[in-house]
Amino acid sequence: MISTLNGAKGHSALAIALLFLALVSPAVSQDRPPSLQFRWRFTDPSQGASLPTCSPLGITVETFDPDAGDTFGIEPFYMIAYEVEGTPQTSLIGTDNRTLEYTVTHPVGSRLILNVVDSTASGGGIPPQLYTVVEGDSTDCVVSPPSDEPEFIVWTNVTEVVPTCTPLTFAIDGGVPPYSLSIAALDSFTVTNVTIPAGFDAFTWINRAAPSSQLAISVSDANGRWATGTPFLTTAGSTDTECDGRENSNGTWESLGLVRPDRPQASGSATGSSSSGTPRPTAGNSDTDSDEDDETSGGKKNNVGLVVGVTVPLVALLLGGIGTGLWFFMKRKKDKQVSEEKGVSDDEESPANGPSNITITPFNVDDAASTPSSGPTSAGTVTTKQRDGLYSATSPTSYSGSLFHGTSEGASSDVFSTRPVVNETVPTRQPKASEAALSSVTGSSSDYTPTTVSVRSGPSGQEIVIQHRDGGIPTISELPPPYVDQRRQE
DSSP, X not given: OHHHHHHHHHHHHHHHHHHHHHHHHHHHHHXXXXXXXXXXXXXXXXXXXXXXXXXXXXXXXXXXXXXXXXXOOOSSEEEEEEETTSOOEEEEEESSTTSEEEEBOSOTTOEEEEEEEOTTOOBOOBOXXXXXXXXXXXXXXXXXXXXXXXXXXXXXXXXXXXETTOEEEEEEESSOSSEXXXXXXXXXXXXXXXXXXXXXXXXXXXOOSOTTOEEEEEEEOTTSOBOBOOOEEEEESOSOOOOTTOOOEEEOTXXXXXXXXXOOOSSOOSXXXXXXXXXXXXXXXTTOOOHHHHHHHHHHHHHHHHHHHHHHHHHHHHHHHHHHHHHHHHHHHHHHHHHHHHHHHHHHHSOOSSGGGOOOOTTXXXXXXXXXXXXSSOTTOOOHHHHHHHHHHHTTSOOOSOBOSSOOTTXXXXXXXXXXXXXXXXXXXXHHHHHHHHHHHHTSOTTSOOBEEEEEEETTEEEEEEEOSOOSOOOOOOOOXXXXXXXXXO
8 A cells, every 4th residue: 555655656756847847948948038049041051142033042940059959940930131221021931940942032233131030030140241132043023122202211310330329310201100120230149129109200229239240220110011221330439338328219300300301212322321311410410411412412503503604694694785775775865865956056046037137158159049039029130129229238339230130141040149248228219310320330341241140039038149250350430429419309
């Protein structure tokens, strides 16, 4: 009876021990971090850093601790390929760790950071080098990059080098919050994953990575979609990565003073964050300007210079033309005024109508004499009153010669004056004196060449013009004095 009880106690103790071991062994394996559950590698040992497109590549998963051999990860397995400056991709590589294969579907020329994860999100580690995609037997499987203006983008305020303990800001545009931010470093077993709560679209991370590390920063949204523009940065500085007093923090574009830039191109630029549209803080970061921003600024300056260089001469020519036109217009207007004033002055200086304003111009041609007068007395007709006036103007001695009615032989139609004509009122001669004067005139020497007398009347009064055909001194005959008759009459 006692032996039976002792046997039962022995079996019970063994069962308890086995049960304890069964419970403790998984717990021991779970004590390791999730990123240290397994390792992965390409099955082909000769596989280099160039990965062909659309060609299946074998993947081998091994336990993290070969001596223990207690875990190989939990199926299924996935390959996460972080495309530098592009869009990451997550690919299913199999459900059996002995038959895993990875097919590259990124565009040719892409640079990739690779990491294999299992169904629990445990990672197998990141190799120390970047992989470059090359063209394989086919490119039919290649996934086209997003459009030129992708809807979901991540930016960073640092372009190339990140010193130790330096704040690194990431800003997100698009997607569905909350966001998950992943920081993957080459030759690292861990990937830093941070959840950005809803209501925030930016995150400030303190760089605690070892110096000379290369980092790829990627963002995914609540639907598992990856953002475009994965920045690729290099760390530098001190090996002291404690960074006491500095903490990571959530934020927004506005709270961090960031300005949303233009949307970037999908992929294919030379540097990571410069092509991904790095946001510009409004103050405090002098080293965040990218090469692309400098080129854009230079292009704008060149355009401004071109516009100024073309516009200024055109404006100058236009103003010069307007000024010249105004000058000519004013000059022409002034000349016209001067001409009008001169015409008025000439009119004022011309002879007025009436006998008292007659101008005496000896030996000048009278243009009006060439035109027949419309008055009652025509050229060549001398009235008694006119003759009396003539002799009265020249008395007591008058010209000797013959006076003829009409124009002498060979006389021109132009009329000249050899003596000034004076209009004055004279008393009417007595008939005797008139006859004496007339006989003296008619009885002159025949050697004297006849003189043409032209008489015209017009609006300015009567005018007598005498033209001589000879140049000598006329013979003067003595006339009987007319005073005798006047005295007798008295």
